[in-house]
Amino acid sequence: MLSFSFKALFALFFCLITTVFDPVAAVKHENFKTCEQSGFCKRNRAYADKAAASGSSWVPPYYLDPSSISVKDGQLKGVVLKSLGSETDIVRLPLTIHFLESGVARVTLDEEKRQKGEIELRHGSPARKERYNGVQDWAIVGGLTIDKKVSGNTEEKETIVTYGPNKNFKAIVKHAPFSIDFLRNDETQIKFNAKGWLSMEHWRPKVDREEPKEGEPAPPEPTEDESTWWEESFGGNTDTKPKGPESIGLDITFPGYEHVYGVPEHAGSLSLKETRGGSGAYDQPYRLYNSDVFEYEMDTPMTLYGAIPLMQAHRKDSTVGVFWLNAAETWIDIIKSKTSSNPLSLGIGGTTDTQTHWFSESGLLDVFVFLGPTPKDIIQAYNELTGYSQLPQHFALGYHQCRWNYVTDEDVKDVDRKFDKHKVPYDVIWLDIEYTEGKKYFTWDKDNFPNPIDMQKQLDSHGRKLVIIVDPHIKNEGNYPVVDTLKSQNLGINNKENNIFEGWCWPGSSYWIDAFNPSALKWWKSLFAYANFPGTTPTTFLWNDMNEPSVFNGPETTMPKDNLHFGNWEHRDVHNVNGLTFVNATYEALLARDDPKHPRRPFVLTRSFYAGSQRMGAMWTGDNLASWDHLEASIPMLLTQNIAGFSFSGADVGGFFGNPSKELLTRWYQAGAFYPFFRGHAHIDSRRREPYLAGSPYVEPITQALRLRYSLLPAWYTAFHTASTTGEPVMRPMWYVHPSDEAGFALDDQFYVGDTGLLVKPVLKEGAESVDIYLPSSTEALYYDYFTYEQYTGSGKTVHLDAPLTGSTPVLIRGGHILPRKERPRRSSALMKWDPYTLVIALDNSNNAQGELYIDDGESFEFQKGAYIHRRFRMFSSSTSSSSSSSLQLVSENFDIEQGSSKEAKAFLKSVKDMRVEKIVMIGAPKEWEGTEEVLVREDGVGERR
Numbered sequence: 001m002l003s004f005s006f007k008a009l010f011a012l013f014f015c016l017i018t019t020v021f022d023p024v025a026a027v028k029h030e031n032f033k034t035c036e037q038s039g040f041c042k043r044n045r046a047y048a049d050k051a052a053a054s055g056s057s058w059v060p061p062y063y064l065d066p067s068s069i070s071v072k073d074g075q076l077k078g079v080v081l082k083s084l085g086s087e088t089d090i091v092r093l094p095l096t097i098h099f100l101e102s103g104v105a106r107v108t109l110d111e112e113k114r115q116k117g118e119i120e121l122r123h124g125s126p127a128r129k130e131r132y133n134g135v136q137d138w139a140i141v142g143g144l145t146i147d148k149k150v151s152g153n154t155e156e157k158e159t160i161v162t163y164g165p166n167k168n169f170k171a172i173v174k175h176a177p178f179s180i181d182f183l184r185n186d187e188t189q190i191k192f193n194a195k196g197w198l199s200m201e202h203w204r205p206k207v208d209r210e211e212p213k214e215g216e217p218a219p220p221e222p223t224e225d226e227s228t229w230w231e232e233s234f235g236g237n238t239d240t241k242p243k244g245p246e247s248i249g250l251d252i253t254f255p256g257y258e259h260v261y262g263v264p265e266h267a268g269s270l271s272l273k274e275t276r277g278g279s280g281a282y283d284q285p286y287r288l289y290n291s292d293v294f295e296y297e298m299d300t301p302m303t304l305y306g307a308i309p310l311m312q313a314h315r316k317d318s319t320v321g322v323f324w325l326n327a328a329e330t331w332i333d334i335i336k337s338k339t340s341s342n343p344l345s346l347g348i349g350g351t352t353d354t355q356t357h358w359f360s361e362s363g364l365l366d367v368f369v370f371l372g373p374t375p376k377d378i379i380q381a382y383n384e385l386t387g388y389s390q391l392p393q394h395f396a397l398g399y400h401q402c403r404w405n406y407v408t409d410e411d412v413k414d415v416d417r418k419f420d421k422h423k424v425p426y427d428v429i430w431l432d433i434e435y436t437e438g439k440k441y442f443t444w445d446k447d448n449f450p451n452p453i454d455m456q457k458q459l460d461s462h463g464r465k466l467v468i469i470v471d472p473h474i475k476n477e478g479n480y481p482v483v484d485t486l487k488s489q490n491l492g493i494n495n496k497e498n499n500i501f502e503g504w505c506w507p508g509s510s511y512w513i514d515a516f517n518p519s520a521l522k523w524w525k526s527l528f529a530y531a532n533f534p535g536t537t538p539t540t541f542l543w544n545d546m547n548e549p550s551v552f553n554g555p556e557t558t559m560p561k562d563n564l565h566f567g568n569w570e571h572r573d574v575h576n577v578n579g580l581t582f583v584n585a586t587y588e589a590l591l592a593r594d595d596p597k598h599p600r601r602p603f604v605l606t607r608s609f610y611a612g613s614q615r616m617g618a619m620w621t622g623d624n625l626a627s628w629d630h631l632e633a634s635i636p637m638l639l640t641q642n643i644a645g646f647s648f649s650g651a652d653v654g655g656f657f658g659n660p661s662k663e664l665l666t667r668w669y670q671a672g673a674f675y676p677f678f679r680g681h682a683h684i685d686s687r688r689r690e691p692y693l694a695g696s697p698y699v700e701p702i703t704q705a706l707r708l709r710y711s712l713l714p715a716w717y718t719a720f721h722t723a724s725t726t727g728e729p730v731m732r733p734m735w736y737v738h739p740s741d742e743a744g745f746a747l748d749d750q751f752y753v754g755d756t757g758l759l760v761k762p763v764l765k766e767g768a769e770s771v772d773i774y775l776p777s778s779t780e781a782l783y784y785d786y787f788t789y790e791q792y793t794g795s796g797k798t799v800h801l802d803a804p805l806t807g808s809t810p811v812l813i814r815g816g817h818i819l820p821r822k823e824r825p826r827r828s829s830a831l832m833k834w835d836p837y838t839l840v841i842a843l844d845n846s847n848n849a850q851g852e853l854y855i856d857d858g859e860s861f862e863f864q865k866g867a868y869i870h871r872r873f874r875m876f877s878s879s880t881s882s883s884s885s886s887s888l889q890l891v892s893e894n895f896d897i898e899q900g901s902s903k904e905a906k907a908f909l910k911s912v913k914d915m916r917v918e919k920i921v922m923i924g925a926p927k928e929w930e931g932t933e934e935v936l937v938r939e940d941g942v943g944e945r946r
Contacts, residue, residue, distance in 0.1 A: 026295055026297060027293055027294070027295050027296050027297050027302070031235065031556060031557060032291065032293065032302065032303070032556050032557075033234060033556060034284055035284055035285055035287075035331060037234060038329070038331070039227070039228025039229075039232050039245075040201075040228070040245070040247035040329075040359065040361045041285065041331045041359065042225075042228075043201075043224075043225060043228075043245075043247065044197075044199060044247060044249040044331075044357070044359035045285075045333070045357075046225070047197060047199050047249065048195070048197045048249075048251070048333070048357055051195060051196050051197055052195070058196055059177070059196075060177035060178070060193070060196035060197075060198060061082055061083040061084070061177075062080055062081070062082050062083075062093075062177055062178045062193070062198050062200075063080070063081055063083070063175060063176035063177055063178050064078050064079070064080050064081075064095065064159075064173065064174075064175045064176070064178045065078060065079045065080075065081055065175075066154065066156075066175050069154050069159055069173075071150075071151075071152030071153075071154070071159065071161060073146065073148045074098065074099045074100075074146035074147045074148045074149075074150050074163075075096060075097065075098055075099070075146065076095075076096070076097040076099075076152060076159065076161055076171075076173065077094075077095065077096050077097075078094075078095045079092050079093065079094055079095060079112075080092075080093040080094075080095050080109060080178050081093070082200065082202060091111065091112075091113070091200075091202040092111075092112040092113075093109050093110065093111055093112065093200055094109070094110045094112055094115065095107075095108070095109055096108045097161070097171065097173070097180075098144070098146055099146065099147050099150045099161065099163040099171075100143060100144060100145060100146060100147060101145045101146070101147045101165075102143055102145075102165075102381045102384055103163070103164040103165050103169060103370075103371065103381065104143070104368050104369065104370055104381050104385070105163065105169075105171055105182065105368070105369040106144075106366070106367070106368050106369070107180065107192065107365070107366070107367045107368075107369065108364055108365065108366045108367075109200065109248075109364065109365035109366075110131060110133075110364055110365075111131055111200060111202060111203065111246075113202070113203050114129055114130050114131050114203055114243075114246075115130055115131070117129045117130065119203040119243070120205065121242040121243060122206060122230070122240070122241075122242045122243075122244070123240055123242050123496075125240070125242030125243075125496065125562075126498050126564065126568050127242055127243065127496075127562070127564060127568050127569070127570050128567065128568045128569050128570070129243070131246065131362065131363050131364050132327070132328070132362060132363045132364070132569055132570075132573035132574065133363075133364055134567075134569065134574070135325055135326065135327040135363070135366075135574070135577055136325060136366075138327075138577050138580055138581060138584070138610070138612060139325065139327075139385075139386055139577065139580070139610060139611045139612040140325075140385050140386060140612070141385075141386065141387045141612065141615070142384055142385065142387070143381065143384035143385040144385070147163060150162065150163040157174065157175055157176070158172055158173060158174045158175060159172075159173040159175070160172050160173075161173070164184075164371070168184060168185050169182070169183065169184055169371050170182070170183040170186070171183075177193070177196060178193060178198065179191065179192055179193040179194055179196075180192040180193070181194075182320075182369050182371060184320075184371045184372070184373060188255055189254070189255070189318075189320045189371055189372075190252065190253070190254060190313075190320055190322065190369055190371070191252070191253040191255065192250060192251075192252055192367075193250060193251060194251065194253045195251040195253065195355065195357075196251075197249060197250065197251035197357055198249065198250050198251070199247070199248065199249040199250075199359070200247075200248050200249075200365065201244075201245040201246050201247045201248070203243065203244060203246070204244065206229075206230050206244065228245075229241070229244055229245045230244060234555050234556070235555045235556060236555075237554065237555035237560055239555070239560065239561050239562055239572075240496060240562050241562070242496075242562065242570075243362075243570075246361070246362045247359055247360060247361050247362065248326070248359065248360055248362075248363065248364070248365045249357065249358065249359035249360075250357075250358055250359075250365060250367070251355060251356065251357045251358075252322055252355075252356045252357075252358060252367075253353060253354070253355045253356070254313035254320065254353065254354045254355075254356070255351075255353045256315055256351045256352070256353065257313035257314065257315045257318075257320070257352070257353070257354050258315060258336065258352035258354065258745075259271045259272075259313065259314050259315070259354075259735070259745045259746065260272045260311055260312065260313045260314075260334065260354050260356065261311070261312045261313075261314065261640065261643055261733075261735075262308070262310045262311045262312050262321070262640060262643060262644050263286055263288065263307075263308065263309055263310065263311050263332060263644075264304075264306060264307075264308050264637070264640045264641050264644050264646075265303075265304040265305055265306040265307065265308075265609075265621070265637070265640075265641070266286060266300070266301055266302070266303075266304060266637075266640075267296055267297065267298050267299065267300060267302075267304065267621075267633050267637060268298075268299050268300060268301065268633075268636070269299070269636055269746070269748055270636040270639050270640060270733055270746070270747075270748035271745065271746040271748070272286065272311075272334055273301075273334065274334050274335055274336055275301060275332075275333045275334045275335075276333060276334075276335055282300070282301045284300075284301050284302070285301060285331040285332050285333040285334075285357075286301040286331065286332040286333075286334070287301060287302060287303040287329075287330070287331050287332075288303060288307035288309060288329070288330040288331070288332070288576060289303045289307070289329040289330070289556070289575065289576065290303070290304075290305055290306055290307055290548040290558075290575065290576050290578070290579055290608045290609075290610075291303050291304065291305065291548055291556055291557060291558055292305070292546065292548055292550035292557045292558065293305070293557075293622070293623075294622070294623035294657070295623060295625060295657055296622070296623070296624070298629045298630070298632075298633050299633075304621075304622060305548060305579075305607045305608050305609070305621075305622045306579065306607070306608055306609035306610065306613070306619065307330070307576040307609070307610055308609070308610065308611050308641075308644040308645070308646065309323065309324035309325070309326065309330060309358075309611065310322075310323045310324075310382055310611065310644050310645065311323075311324075311332075311356065312370075312375070312378055312643065313354060314375070314735055314739065314745060316739070316740055316742055317373070317739055317740050318372060318373050318739075319372040319373060319374055319375045319377070319378050319739065320369075320370060320371055320372050320373075320378070321369075321370040321372070321378045321382070322367055322368065322369055322370070323367065323368040323370070323382060323385070323611070324358050324360070324366075324367055325364075325366040325367065325368065325611075326360040326363045326364065326365075326366060327363065327573065327574050327575060327576040327577040327578075327610065328360045328361040328362045328363050328572055328573055328574075328575060328576070329360065329361045329572070329575060329576075330358065330359065330360040330361075330576070331358075331359055332356055332357065332358050333356065333357040334354065334355070334356050334357075335354075335355045335356075335357075336352055336353070336354050336355070337352070337353050337355065338350050338351070338352045338353075339351055339352075339353065361561075361572055362570070362572050362573050363573055368382075368385065370382065374739065375643070375735070375736045375739060376726070376728060379643065379645060379727045379728060379729065380726055380727045380728070382645055382727065383614075383645050383726075383727030384727070386611045386612040386614070386615075386645060387612055387614065387615035388614070388615070388723065388724045388725060388726075388727055389614045389615070389645070389646065389647045389648055389720070389723040389724050389727070389730075390601070390614065390615055390616060390617055390648065390724065391601065391720055391721060391724035391863070392601060392603060392617070392618070392648060392720060393600070393601045393603055393858060393859045394713070394717060394829055394830075394858030394859065395427045395428065395463070395464075395465055395603075395828070395829050395830060395858070395859075396427075396428075396603050396618070396648075396677075397676075397678075397713055397716045397717060397720065397829070398425070398426065398427030398428065398678070398709070398710065398713070398828065398829040399425065399426045399427060399428075399678050399679075399680070399706055399709060399710075400426070400427065400428040400429075400430060400467070400677075400678065400679035400680070401415065401419070401426050401428065401429050401430065401679075401680055401690065402429070402430035402432070402467075402652075402679055402680060402681040402682075403430075403432070403680075403681060403682040403683075403684075403686075403688070403689075404432035404433075404434070404681075404682070404683055404684045405431065405432040405433070405434035405435070405684060406429070406430075406431060406432075406435075407434065407448060408448040408449065409448070409449045409450065409451055409452060409454070409455040412429055412431070412455050412459075412466075413455055413458050415429065415690060416429065416458060416459060416462075416464065418690065418692055419690070419691075419692065419827070420462070420827055421692075422691075422692035422699070422703070423703070423825070423827075424691050424692050424699075424702075424703050424706060425706055425707060425710050425825070425826060425827055425828060425829075426464070426706070426827075426828065427463070427464055427465060427828050427829050427830075428464065428465045428466070428467055428541075429459065429464065429465075429466060429467075430466075430467045430468070430469075430543065430679075430681075431466065431467070431468045431469065432469050432684075433469055433471070433506055434448075435448070435449050435452075435468060435469075438475070438477070438507070439475055439506050439507035439508075440475045440477065440480055440482070440507065441470045441471065441474065441475075441482065442470070442482055442527055442532070442533050444534075444535045449535070452535035452536075453535060453537065456537050456539055456540065459539065460537075460539050462827050462828050462830070462831065463828045463829070463830020463831055464539075464828050464830075465539045465540070465541055465603075466537075466539060466540050466541070467540075467541045467542065467543050467603070467605070468536075468540060468541075468542065468543065469542075469543040469544075469545055470542055470543070470544065470586065471505070471506070471544065471545050471546040471547065472512050472513050472515070472544070472546065472547050472549055472582050473503075473505040473506070473507065473510035473511070473512055473546065473549070473550075473551075474486050474492075474507075474510060474511050474512070474513065475507035475508065475509070475510055476502060476507075476508075476509040476510055476511055477507075477509075482527065483511060485523065486511055486513065486523075487500060487511065489519065489523065491513060491514060491517060491519060491520040491523055492511040492512055492513060492514055492520075493511075493512045493513075493514045493559070493563055493564070493565055493571070494514075494563060494564040494565075495560070495562075495563055495564070496560070496562040496563065496564065498564055498568075501559070501560075501563050503551040503552070503553055503554055503559070504551065504552040504553045505546060505550060505551060505552055506546070512549055512551075512559070513582070513585070514565050514566050515578075515581035515582045515584065515585040516565045516566040516567070516569070516574065516581055517565075517566035518566075520566070520585070521584075521585050521588065524585045524586070524588075524589055525585070525588055525589040525592040526592075527589065528542075528586075528589035528590060528592070528593050529592070529593050530593060538594070538600070541590070541602070541603040541604070542586050542590060542602070542603070542604045542605070543604070543605045544579075544582055544583050544586055544604060544605065544606045544607070544608075545607050546607070547578070547579040547582045547583065547606060547607060547608040548578070548579055548607070548608045549578060549579075549582075549608075558575070559571050559575075561575070576610050577610045578608070579606060579607070579608025579609055579610065579613070580608075580609060580610040580612060580613045580616075582606075582608075583604055583606040583608075583609075583613060583616045583617060584616060586602075586604050587602050587604050587616040587617065590602035590603075590604065598860065599860065599861055600859050600860055600861075601859060601860070601861065602616075602617065603617060603618070604616055604617035604618070605617060605618045605619070605620060605677075606618070606619050607619065607620065607622055609646065611644075611645070613646065614645050614646040614647065614648065617648065618648040618649065618650065618676075618677045619641065619646060619648070619649050619650075619677075620649065620650050620651060620652060620677060620679065620681075621634060621637050621638070621649070621650070621651040621652070622656075623652075623656045623657060624651055624652055624655050624656050624657070625655045625656070625657045625658055626654060626655030626656075626657060626658035626659055626660035626664065626686070627655060627658070627660075627664075628664060628764070628765065628766050630651075630655055631655070631664065631667065631668050631671060631764055632749070632764040632765075634651035634671070634675070635671070635748060635749055635751065635762070635764070636748035636749075637651065638650065638651065638675060638676070638731055639731055639732075639733045639748055639751055642676070642729035642730060642731040642732065642733075643729055643732075643733065643736060645727060645729075647676050647720070647723040647729050647730040647731070648676050648677055648720070648730075649675070649676055649677055649731075650672070650675040650676060650677030650678055650679055651672070651675060652679065652680070652681035652682075653668045653669055653672035653675075653678070653679060653680040653681070654668050654669075654680055654681070654682060654689055655668070656681055656682065656683050657683050657686070658683070658686060659686050659687050659689075660689070662694055662695070662698045663698075663766065663767075663805060664766070665689060665694060665698065665702070666694065666698045666701050666702055666805055667762070667763050667764070667805070669691065669701075669702045669705045669706065670701065670702075670705045670762060670763065670808065670809040671762035671763075671764070671809065672705075673705040673706065673708055673709040673809065674709075674731075674751075674753060674760045674762065674809065675731075676716075676720075676730045676731060678709060691703065691706065697805075697806050698805075700806065701805060701806050701807065701808070704808060705808070705809065707825055708808065708809075710822075710825070710826065710829065710832065711821045711822055711823055711825075712753075712756075712758075712819075712821050713821075713822065713829055713832065714820040714821055714822060714837060714853060714855075715753065715754070715756045715758075715819055715820055715821060716730075716753070716754075717854060717855075717858075718754065718755075718756075718820065718852055718853055718854040719753060719754025719755065719756065721854040721870075722754055722755060722854075723754075728754070728755075729754075730753065730754050731751050731752075731753065732751055732752040732753075732754070733747070733748065733751055734747045734750065734751070734752075734774070734776060735747075737752050737776075738776040738777070738778065740777070741776040741777045741778070741796065743774065743776070743777065743796055744774060744776050747774060749761065749762075749764060750773055750774065752814075755817075755851070755852070756813075756817060756819050756851070757813050757814035757815075757816065757817025757819065757842060757851075758786065758811055758812070758813055758814075758819070759773065759783065759811070759812045759813070759814060760809060760810070760811050761773040761801070761809075761810045761811075762809050762810070763803050763805075763809070763810070768803070769802065769803060769804050769805070770800060770801060770802050770803050771800075771801050771803050771810050772798040772799070772800055772801075773798060773799055773801055773810060773812065774797075774798050775792060775794050775795070775796070775797055775798070775799060776795075776796065777795045777796035778795060781793060781794055781795040781796075782814070782815035782816075782844055782845055782924070783812040783813065783814055783815065784812060784813050784815065784842050784923045784924060785801070785811075785812060786811040786812060786813050787808055787811070789923050789924075791924065792812065813840070813842045813923070814842065815842050815843055815844035815845065815849070815924060816842065816843070816844035816848060816849050816850070817842050817849055817850070817851050818839055818840070818841050818842075818849050818850055818851030818852075818873045818874075818875065819839070819840040819841075819842070819851055820837050820838070820839055820840075820851065820853040821837070821838050821840060822835045822836070822837060822838065823835075823838050823919070833858070834914075834915070836915065836916050836917065836918035836919075837853070837915070837916070837917045837918065838917070838918065838919040838920070838921060839851075839873060839890075839917055839919075839920045839921070840921045840923065841873075841875055841890070841920060841921065841922050841923065842923045842924060843875070843922070843923065843924040843925065844924075846877065847875075847876070847877040847888060847926060848874075848875060848876050848877065849873075849874075849875045850872065850873060850874045850875070851872075851873050852870065852871060852872050852873065852895055853869070853870070853871045853873070854868065854869070854870045854895075855868060855869040855870075855912065855915075856868035856869075856908070857908060857911075862904040862908065865902045865904040865905060866901070866902045866904060866905030867902070867904040867905050867907065867908035868905075868908065869908075869909070869912065870894065870895035870896050871892050871893065871894065871895060872892070872893050872894075872895045873890065873891070873892050874890070874891045874893075875888055875889065875890045875891075876888070876889060876891075888925075888926075888929075890920070892917075934946040
């Protein structure tokens with residue numbers, strides 16, 4: 001979200017730090033660090049290079065003291081000693097390895113002196129002395145139960161711990177040098193510190209070197225580069241680093257794994273690239289440092305708005321992963337090396353090892369290890385730790401119409417009427433910052449939005465909602481009660497002197513709420529009460545932007561790292577989790593505004609995110625461009641979000657910056673109809689582009705794409721229910737669904753929607769009128785065109801599909817699936833609530849199919865009390881006793897046997913008693929079924945009927 005309607009002073013200021021909007025302008029690289037400009041990144045890379053150059057002569061300085069080791073009650077504890085050159089000059093690093101009931105292992109390494117507060121801070125800083133250990137309070141919500149039945153054995157050189165649900169996992173902890181190998185079924189899957197690149201920069205006092213007096217020899221040069229230990233400057237800001245150097249680094253190797261995925265957010269391929277140069281590789285590490293990067297580039301490891309430090313490695317029939325629990329700035333190098341057992345094979349038939357090198361500026365070394373073996377095992381264990389995706393309100397899965405900005409309440413109502421006039425469905429209209437009075441949140445512009453309640457009444461008459469933006473920066477202006485309270489009650493983020501931090505954002509001079517502060521959270525919740533925020537209603541929902549946080553005059557367009565948060569933790573320690581805390585505050589505020597006896601699920605959209613943000617709402621990929629490469633990049637970006645546990649994700653349809661061609665806009669709607677979060681958005685300087693403005697022949701396929709989305713809402717809602725209970729992604733890449741098919745491991749331009757069997761391949765190239773879609777290697781490789789029912793067979797090959805612009809997105813449905821949909825076109829999802837269902841049954845080669853349907857009230861939490869319907873549909877072939885002929889039976893049964901019989905469950909079942917399946921579409925029926933007019937239906941509590 002960008003704006004240029006500032007008061008004169010701020011407009012002048014902003015012109016000094018940026019340029020006037022230009023649709024073809026690119027990201028300003030000079031505003032963001034490269035690894036060479038980041039002191040700790042440069043040091044960790046240099047350390048790895050030194051170790052690699054030393055070869056077998058490299059002796060890592062870290063070893064585990066055997067006398068300190070204990071294995072008890074599911075934990076291995078010990079002390080890793082860092083040698084500084086002599087037997088007495090050592091640093092003690094407490095080690096704990098937790099073995100969890102889920103089969104996950106957690107490795108934590110701390111620094112004793114900092115842990116005990118036995119260090120001195122420079123400049124009289126009030127910052128905390130410890131390494132930050134609070135990120136788990138925000139990211140972790142479960143899954144930490146320790147398995148007390150693990151067994152361990154310490155020998156002279158190593159300690160072996162056997163663990164896991166089936167006791168088929170092992171951790172082999174080698175003492176000197178310290179390293180850990182993680183095995184599944186006695187095969188090594190993951191290695192820690194196999195390369196010897198472990199680094200934990202210990203505390204040391206700053207020694208000021210005096211200049212030698214005349215005639216005296218110069219003192220020896222330091223053996224390490226100390227230039228960025230004690231302060232570091234970038235973009236006109238100097239980081240005072242009161243705790244000195246404190247980075248952590250570790251090499252993590254995946255032997256035999258060629259593909260690694262995850263660690264969003266980056267605008268690149270699904271399968272992560274190498275980062276140390278060479279053909280097709282990057283020369284920079286993947287960076288995780290949440291930043292306001294507008295007009296971002298494609299195919300780069302450059303940081304973007306969010307960070308989820310979860311990486312998965314995959315090879316044929318095996319998936320493993322690691323979760324690096326650290327909220328500080330983090331970089332990840334990736335190197336792949338191919339080995340061959342036969343030196344004459346020229347690399348044919350060899351295996352590839354992927355070596356990764358992780359380093360963060362501060363905090364603990366805290367890593368979770370997942371040994372799979374399936375992709376589902378990894379994502380389920382990860383979501384058990386960080387929480388499952390929110391089950392959103394039903395309306396949130398419809399289409400969202402946004403631009404910066406709808407300028408008046410009459411403008412909003414006019415757009416609403418025109419959607420109806422042109423028979424284009426939508427559910428939500430959005431207001432950017434211009435709805436406020438002078439960019440002061442919790443206010444309305446009285447001239448342009450004099451009657452927001454009346455505006456929302458019109459929307460509500462067709463079941464539609466309003467989303468408004470509220471960002472974390474609070475305007476510094478007199479007679480503004482919100483900022484007065486923020487200052488008087490010390491609820492803001494402070495600078496390094498522990499005074500309230502002032503920076504610049506959209507309102508000009510601003511302060512930032514410190515959402516780590518419990519008192520700030522309580523205050524924030526009160527601001528959203530209907531009485532305190534006049535003009536809002538139960539149909540008003542929220543958009544949190546700029547929460548990286550974005551600070552226009554700050555280093556890298558964000559906050560100084562030596563700023564202080566609640567508890568005197570430095571901003572450097574918590575930067576990547578900052579956005580999550582703000583969304584959490586808004587989520588809690590939306591819960592608090594409703595009657596506690598009848599709470600409704602909040603809807604919050606966030607730009608910045610961290611592991612765990614999926615519990616609170618949706619995200620989008622930020623300020624993209626109206627260009628074909630940004631459309632193309634949206635698919636791997638969203639697939640990466642989904643396999644990182646954050647399914648409710650989308651990209652701005654049409655591109656935020658610039659003006660898309662009519663062809664691009666049409667293709668983007670056709671693709672966006674299959675984003676989990678589906679929103680059109682546009683910059684204030686772009687032309688209006690509501691769907692109905694496209695004109696013929698474009699408005700017809702755009703409307704068709706929107707109606708397709710709405711017809712499939714039962715399937716989408718069921719997929720979101722699955723994500724909210726198992727963690728399985730809504731958008732699924734080929735390797736996730738077909739983990740044995742190596743040809744699909746790098747594919748990132750086609751995907752499945754949940755368990756529906758829908759295989760989608762959007763048109764992503766300008767001028768293209770067809771696509772080639774890959775059909776995976778499988779014994780059940782039977783697919784049908786979703787629209788024409790044409791059958792496609794084959795295994796491990798591509799098929800050619802026509803995709804004219806005026807047609808539909810290329811979609812196949814995989815044989816063996818049953819898909820629920822609704823076929824009556826309506827103006828919004830709310831108006832479809834009581835419409836009957838159609839079941840689309842796509843038979844496999846054995847004439848079998850199955851699917852499911854999940855229904856609840858679409859807005860409350862009463863599903864947690866059993867107020868839902870979850871049905872499984874199965875179609876199968878069976879022979880009758882009186883005849884040798886085969887018949888097909890469709891069975892509908894309760895998915896959950898123990899649903900419960902609460903009053904809420906009974907009331908819900910009564911409310912939907914008249915809901916029915918009115919039509920069944922059979923695809924791939926046996927030839928002998930030609931002319932058949934009935935099937936046998938058996939339903940629990942109803943019996944059989946034809």
